[in-house]
Amino acid sequence: MAVVLATTPASGLPVAGGSLLTRLTRQLILLPVRDVHIVVRDDGFRGLDGADGIDDLNGVGDLTGVRHTVTAGDGLAADLRIVAKVARASAGAVAIMAGDVVAHAEALAALLEHPSADTAAIVGDGEAGPLAPPVRTERGRVAAAGNSFHQVASANGTFRGVLRVGEQHLGALAEVADELARLAEGRHLGRAADTEVADLLLAGLVRAGVPVRAAAVGPLHCRRVAGKIAADTAIARLADVDEAEARLAASIKTDDGFFATFCVSSWSRHLVRPAARLSVTPNAVTGMSVGFAVIAAVWFSEGQRLGLIAGAVALYLSFVLDCVDGQLARYTRTFSALGSWLDGISDRVKEYVVYAALALGYAAAAGGSGDIWVPAAAVMILQTLRHTIDFSYAGSVADAARADADGTPSFHLLAVPWDHEGETRPAAKGAGSSVLALSRQLDTGVAYWLKKIVVLPVGERMALIAVTAALFDARVTFLALLVWGGGAALYTLAGRIVRSFA
Structure with a gap:
């Protein structure tokens, strides 16, 4: 209405x-x-x-x-x-x-x-x-x-x-x-x-x-x-x-990661309108993205240099399509709860299948060596913990917002002609608020993109996997993911704690 x-x-x-x-x-x-x-x-x-x-x-x-x-x-x-x-x-x-x-x-x-x-x-x-x-x-x-x-x-x-x-x-x-x-x-x-x-x-x-x-x-x-x-x-x-x-x-996200913004969305937008004209659905694009990830996994599982390079290219294309499905959904305004769920689940499935394929290929190339499975499992566990930190925090914030919305509004405030900044934003106190204020001041320029990169979002992870797998091997890939991902987990956890107190 x-x-x-x-x-x-x-x-x-x-x-x-x-x-x-x-x-x-x-x-x-x-x-x-x-x-x-x-x-x-x-x-x-x-x-x-x-x-x-x-x-x-x-x-x-x-x-x-x-x-x-x-x-x-x-x-x-x-x-x-x-x-x-x-x-x-x-x-x-x-x-x-x-x-x-x-x-x-x-x-x-x-x-x-x-x-x-x-x-x-x-x-x-x-x-x-x-x-x-x-x-x-x-x-x-x-x-x-x-x-x-x-x-x-x-x-x-x-x-x-x-x-x-x-x-x-x-x-x-x-x-x-x-x-x-x-x-x-x-x-x-x-x-x-x-x-x-x-x-x-x-x-x-x-x-x-x-x-x-x-x-x-x-x-x-x-x-x-x-x-x-x-x-x-x-x-x-x-x-x-x-x-x-x-x-x-x-239809292009403005708050995406560095790799997604400059290495994917800078040209993937040209795929959106043709897909819309052909009546391709966002869920179909998600399926194509999964397909390219499976192709990448097959190539990675060979463990040979040519296969690792081909797998890296297929993984990059999989991520491109992963961006396009969201862009197409926003362009056609055809969001759905099922589509959102499929997109999130497919991202995890693609990532873990690629990890397993890299470990399989490395073990095959090394004559059946099984020590690669330890870092592979560690990377999967670390990534699962990182997602738990993100999603549990987002859920708690949503629950708090829902509780506030369901409560009784403070209508008596409507008749007070106060300055919003002075009344609704009381003076920040404590280290948590100070750190949070500093973080917000850094939301510009180079500092903004460094903050985006350091948390190792999905675009940076896919790029890291593709580059290290194509140039080196699975052991280097898993080590890089553990080091960067571990630092990102600590950074994110500290940020969530600070936000909670602030």
Whole structure:
């Protein structure tokens, strides 16, 4: 369901094909939105050429079969209560947006078609203003959100007027909207205007402890406009961006490892669109990746130099396809729980099969020597422990976040016009916080990539196996994995401990 707040005069501005509202609605009906709830003012929404814009919208809805509802609100409090009612009645995620938004359809799709069930807001760069309130993001999450009542220190982005609330957070949305409505009726929100419904809700959700993902638009455009000139200019600028290319660029992970970023994703992206045109599924690409890993294992098991080189090439291609399956899933937005599980399991299977094949080949070349199995088993055990450290920590963080989200939000904080940085981020104390602060300061430049490399992610592991196997032998491969992997395990374990205390 989408709630479109057509409560500003700009929503009815005439543009090609109707008004800004009808343009936005036509974009929504091409996305997985089956119910559009439009909030207007009692004096009526004036659309193209002064006609009733709802008539145009009715035509759009009748043609597409998308159900739409029009509700008249008479101010900020009434609009917020409408949102609360919709949240309580909805059986799925709810999108909330201003009716004066001008956006690429791909920018909206990146938020509304995202397969995760999370809560997210479109965040962009640029100078903050009345229609683009400041936000501060940290590690892909909205840590603070502002409006005319709530201030934000150290802002590094702006909210673009489009918010999606996941099904698991609809209860919190309803309670936040009701509490904000109560505060608005009591005139406790200062100069907050009825054009700031989405802005206030974003700030309220963040303050209530709901995790809100920052959905970056990248080169795509998504912004609110205030007048005819601004609207025409914003629409004209949409043609400056190739939406298909932007979608492809967005399918490439931005936080991947060094080897995956520079030695794989720099060219593997060219395989994504052909695969999509051929209707190849991400799971099929995962299967191909497993196939190349098996081929690599067969070559490694021979133990001869030519076989080791061929196996190294096949292992590299297996990792390339391992990256492509995720890129294709993001490009086509066809994520699934099964696909995610298969991808994770296949990575472990491929890696351990390769270890066994390397040991077999070394033993065969050495005339049946069995001492290679000790380092091979040690590498498998070490890698299993490393995954346990990572996954158990990630699970505990997810459990803690879920517990926070299920708790009672601190709505009393919504009426306090404090600076988010000063109140929500108390002064760090102790060595753990100091180390964590230092680590975050190193998240730029060379230090950032060194931190990525030192933890020996899967890309670096595959590269290490391929290079050492092709140039040396399995014993050198296992020794390198034990030394580097052992250091990475200690580094990761120390980091998890520090984060836990901080």
